[in-house]
Amino acid sequence: MGLRRRRTYRPKPTTPWMTMPVRWSDLPDDLLPLIYVKVDSLLHRVRFAAVCRSWRAAAIMSRQAAPPVLPWLIFSSDGGKSRRAYCPEEGGILRIRIRRQVLTGKRFVGAHDGGWVAAIGGESKLVIVNLFSGTEVSLPARNAYPTYKIVFSESPASSGCILAAIMSQYGVAVCQIGCPNGTWTVKQLDGLLCLMDIVFYNGHLYGITSFEQLLKFKIGVNKDGVLAFIGEPHQLQIRKCSGPPAYRRYIIELQGKLVMVARSYSRRINSEPIFKVFELADKATTEYTHQWEELMTLGDYALFLGAKSSKAVYVPASGHDGVQRSCIYADDMKYLTQLDGHGDCVYPVQDKSSHHARHMIKSAGSYVAAGADTSGMWVFPPNFWAANSRQARHL
Numbered sequence: 219m220g221l222r223r224r225r226t227y228r229p230k231p232t233t234p235w236m237t238m239p240v241r242w243s244d245l246p247d248d249l250l251p252l253i254y255v256k257v258d259s260l261l262h263r264v265r266f267a268a269v270c271r272s273w274r275a276a277a278i279m280s281r282q283a284a285p286p287v288l289p290w291l292i293f294s295s296d297g298g299k300s301r302r303a304y305c306p307e308e309g310g311i312l313r314i315r316i317r318r319q320v321l322t323g324k325r326f327v328g329a330h331d332g333g334w335v336a337a338i339g340g341e342s343k344l345v346i347v348n349l350f351s352g353t354e355v356s357l358p359a360r361n362a363y364p365t366y367k368i369v370f371s372e373s374p375a376s377s378g379c380i381l382a383a384i385m386s387q388y389g390v391a392v393c394q395i396g397c398p399n400g401t402w403t404v405k406q407l408d409g410l411l412c413l414m415d416i417v418f419y420n421g422h423l424y425g426i427t428s429f430e431q432l433l434k435f436k437i438g439v440n441k442d443g444v445l446a447f448i449g450e451p452h453q454l455q456i457r458k459c460s461g462p463p464a465y466r467r468y469i470i471e472l473q474g475k476l477v478m479v480a481r482s483y484s485r486r487i488n489s490e491p492i493f494k495v496f497e498l499a500d501k502a503t504t505e506y507t508h509q510w511e512e513l514m515t516l517g518d519y520a521l522f523l524g525a526k527s528s529k530a531v532y533v534p535a536s537g538h539d540g541v542q543r544s545c546i547y548a549d550d551m552k553y554l555t556q557l558d559g560h561g562d563c564v565y566p567v568q569d570k571s572s573h574h575a576r577h578m579i580k581s582a583g584s585y586v587a588a589g590a591d592t593s594g595m596w597v598f599p600p601n602f603w604a605a606n607s608r609q610a611r612h613l
Contacts, residue, residue, distance in 0.1 A: 243270040250276035251283070258534075259307035260287040260599045281601050286532060288541060289522045289596040291549060292326065292335075292349075303597070306541055320345045320354060326595040327383075328368030329527040333600050336368040336381075346374045346381075346395075350600055358397055363389070363404065367526050371418045380437065380445065382416055382423050390416065390425060392437055394445045405435070405447040415528075417469045419476050425451070426469045426478060430458055432498070432508075457509040459496055468523055472497070472530040478510060479523060479546070493546050495521070516544040524549035526595040549594045 254277055257263050263284070267277040291304040292314070300313045301321075316322065324339035333350040344365065346355040355374045363385040371380040377396025385391050390413060391404040407413060412428040423435040433451040440446040464480035471477070476498040483492065496510035519530045520541055526549075533543045541547070 243272050245272075247272060247276065251280040254280045255284050258285055258287065260601075261305065261308060263287075263601075284601050285534070287599050287601060288531060289529060289598050291594040292597050293594045304594070309540070314349060316349070321347055326597075327365050327526055328370070329595060329597045330370040330374060331598045331600075332373060332375075333597065334370070334374050335595075335597055336370075338365050344368070349597060355395060357395065358393065358401065363391060363402065367416070369416055369418055371421075371423075380418075380423075382418065384413055384416055384425075388412065390423075390435070392423070392445050392447065397443070397445060401444055403444065403446045405451070407433075407451070414467045415469050417471065417476075419469075419471050424469060424476065426467045428467065430456075430464075430467065430478075430480075430510075432456055432469075432478075455505070455507045456498075457501070457506045459494070459510045459512070462492065464494075468528050470521065470523075470528045470530060472519060472521070473517065477513070477530075479521065479528075481523075481548075493523075495546075518543055520544070521546045522549075522596045523547070524594070524596045527597070529596065529598060549596055 250273060254263070254266060257266055263277060267274040288306045290306075290312075293302045293304075300315045303312050303314050304310070305312050321335075321337050324337035324345065326335055326337050327344075328336035333348045334346065335349055336344060336346050338344050344357060346357065347353070353375070363383075366384040366386065368381055368383045371378075371382070373379060374381075374395055379395045381393045381395065383391045383393075383402075385404060388407045388409060388411065389404055390407070391402045393402045410429075411431060411433070413425050413433075414428050416423060416425045418424075423437060425433040425435065427433065432454045434454060435451045436448040437445060438448045459478075459480065462482045464482045466481040468479040468481070469476065470479065478496045478498070480494045480496070481492070482494075495513045495516065497513055498508055499511045500507070501509040516530070518532055518535075520533050520543060522529050522531060523546060531541075533541055535543070
């Protein structure tokens with residue numbers, strides 16, 4: 219019987235990096251900012267910053283270079299300490315714990331970049347709060363009027379911020395946040411001017427009426443040092459648009475231009491809404507000074523439209539978490555209220571060959587809560603949220 223040589227195991231030589239566990243914190247510091255600017259979701263950015271100190275430092279350093287995040291659709295209060303919000307990046311509902319109890323039981327009436335919201339409740343008490351930081355802005359005076367919508371001239375963190383409010387279809391009011399003698403100044407409009415939307419554009423307040431009249435308000439300071447309207451609003455002489463009558467109009471800034479969105483229905487039964495987008499152009503004639511020119515594309519942007527807040531958002535060519543360029547996303551669609559489903563569900567309704575599909579602007583998405591109040595409002599989160607470790611674990 220022959221002898222079998224015993225095989226001896228000899229481990230292969232190893233390099234030092236193979237003997238040590240690789241840690242995320244060991245990634246080169248100059249690589250982290252390059253990674254962070256590719257993260258387009260706010261929640262993913264929060265998770266990025268929660269990895270370790272070096273990653274958090276990279277996130278803070280790169281927050282200005284990161285692309286804007288998508289709006290969230292937040293719904294009315296159900297009486298609890300949190301609000302339901304639809305996050306397009308996550309494709310589902312989040313529960314946002316309200317850090318300020320002043321929002322409990324109130325309805326949203328406006329929003330501004332960076333997570334700021336305006337809400338109003340009993341006795342018409344208005345509050346301005348940042349949903350993400352919890353910061354509340356003190357207002358110089360109580361708003362004693364029913365408020366439909368509020369817009370901001372700039373960040374409410376600035377003492378120069380002017381609030382403008384649609385008090386009713388025939389009234390608008392203004393107030394300055396940092397004015398010690400501030401009070402709400404109301405301007406009643408002619409009964410034929412039914413105001414549908416307002417916006418600050420190039421330092422001026424504009425309003426659009428149901429009959430397509432564009433009003434420009436002049437705002438100044440009176441002898442008592444209080445913000446006030448000066449004279450009557452100027453109605454721009456504009457050639458009217460063509461197309462079916464619109465039952466809802468929005469005005470919004472798009473790439474430095476003032477844009478009107480007209481929303482109407484076709485004559486077909488159970489048809490989807492028709493959206494037409496028009497840009498204000500200088501076209502001086504003997505009769506008109508401007509005209510609305512219809513846009514067939516939104517370029518690199520998508521429009522998020524709402525009764526309380528609207529915004530044009532830049533979208534990369536590859537899309538942004540399912541959101542596509544040159545598309546319109548509305549906060550509520552009446553024809554979609556009859557949906558099956560219960561609980562915390564929101565249905566993103568994709569493009570169904572709307573009227574403008576043959577062009578390049580599409581009604582590509584609408585969001586409706588099932589089994590709940592569908593009165594949502596778009597909020598615009600900050601590009602960077604310094605969430606603490608406990609908050610990050612729940613995202």
